[in-house]
Amino acid sequence: MNAYVTGSTIRRLREARGLTQAGLAKLLDVSDKAVSKWETAKGFPDLTLLEPLSAALGVSVMELLSGDTVVNRNRSANLLRSRFYVCPICGNVIHTTGEAVVSCCGVTLPPLEAEAPDDAHAITMEPVEDEQYVTIDHPMTKTHHISFLAYVTPDRFQLVKLYPEGPAACRFRFQRGGYLYLYCNHHGLMVRKL
Numbered sequence: 001m002n003a004y005v006t007g008s009t010i011r012r013l014r015e016a017r018g019l020t021q022a023g024l025a026k027l028l029d030v031s032d033k034a035v036s037k038w039e040t041a042k043g044f045p046d047l048t049l050l051e052p053l054s055a056a057l058g059v060s061v062m063e064l065l066s067g068d069t070v071v072n073r074n075r076s077a078n079l080l081r082s083r084f085y086v087c088p089i090c091g092n093v094i095h096t097t098g099e100a101v102v103s104c105c106g107v108t109l110p111p112l113e114a115e116a117p118d119d120a121h122a123i124t125m126e127p128v129e130d131e132q133y134v135t136i137d138h139p140m141t142k143t144h145h146i147s148f149l150a151y152v153t154p155d156r157f158q159l160v161k162l163y164p165e166g167p168a169a170c171r172f173r174f175q176r177g178g179y180l181y182l183y184c185n186h187h188g189l190m191v192r193k194l
């Protein structure tokens with residue numbers, strides 16, 4: 001993440017909006033020269049201008065700061081497009097159903113890329129009543145553990161938070177198909193198609 005909005009981001013978003021420097025300046029009640037200075041890295045927009053600037057450029061303040069713009073064409077939020085973000089500082093787990101710019105503890109978080117589980121994170125499932133009992137044969141120490149399990153189908157999202165010293169297991173109400181995710185604090189996000 002950029003520490004602050006950059007000139008190249010302002011220029012790119014301004015041009016994408018079809019605005020001239022003068023046009024943007026007028027919207028913000030600043031001089032054309034001020035906009036030109038921002039874009040050529042000779043000055044920064046004042047903090048109080050960030051909100052009006054992002055509104056004028058049609059993005060959120062987070063997008064403006066990060067330089068990443070998010071275009072979600074799928075507004076129906078299919079859960080199979082789920083993305084997971086984990087904050088390395090506080091451990092916060094964030095789930096989105098489309099692209100987003102996600103920030104926690106001052107850090108912009110990338111969406112986690114899921115891999116297929118390896119032998120050290122093998123998933124076992126057994127039916128219990130109308131649920132599935134999911135177990136991961138994996139250590140659950142303070143330093144190395146499974147931090148959550150999630151079961152995702154097109155219309156339902158179930159996430160179970162796991163804790164060190166507890167079992168690496170949980171129950172999910174089961175539907176046909178979907179994806180089972182696990183997150184190991186050392187080895188990252190893994191997914192198995194069911």
Ligand SMILES: [Fe+2]
Nearest residue numbers: 184185186187
């Ligand atoms: Fe692991």
